[in-house]
Amino acid sequence: MTVNPIISPCLWFDTQAEEAANFYVSIFENSKILRILRYSEAGKEIHGKPAGSVLTVEFELNGQRFVALNGGPEFKFSEAVSFEINCETQQEIDHYWNRLSEGGEEESCGWLKDKFGLSWQVTPTILNEMLRDDKDERTQRVMDAILQMKKLDLAAIQKAYAGA
Structure with missing residues (x-):
């Protein structure tokens, strides 16, 4: 083995x-x-x-x-399986989002389907830390912000986390 x-x-x-x-x-x-x-x-x-x-x-x-x-x-592919791309910067998020969504569908909350129907999640690496404690007000603000987005906006997420 x-x-x-x-x-x-x-x-x-x-x-x-x-x-x-x-x-x-x-x-x-x-x-x-x-x-x-x-x-x-x-x-x-x-x-x-x-x-x-x-x-x-x-x-x-x-x-x-x-x-x-x-x-x-x-x-056919379904949303039951997706590939997550953890990005350090907005530039990385933009690159992967823009390229993978070419001919595909922009979904929501950082999810998209490429032109072959495969689902991808393009997310900032810092998001896992921000969403760690579901009883934290900051986590709730981040979730509220993300739910309004298609492609994730790192600056807006950080702003929501900070309460600004």
Whole structure:
């Protein structure tokens, strides 16, 4: 048994695995495509995909390994699973929000869906500290402020926390 197994999210796409992997790699620093596997003639009666078409794309985003699978239209992403991006600055929040929401949907409270339907949370790292104590007035002010936002505004959140 491996002491430290590698856990890699597998993202199911209809036919856009390679497009999605390239999109994500273009947004995050220290990211790369690792390997592309293609369907072969073997099992064609089951998978129905043309030989040579993309089966999976293995890629890394900031050192986190992912697999994108072209599995067909049977399954779609939902908000039940999302990826959280913790950002130190408003500039980082703006970068990830703007890039990931291109062609997607801006939701609320720092949540968005990208053009493939995958949900992301773009949040400031300091938020966990601010929301630590649900009986604290500052926490309530921060929650009230966040609930009014789509993309999170770090200065407005800090202002709410301070009571200004």
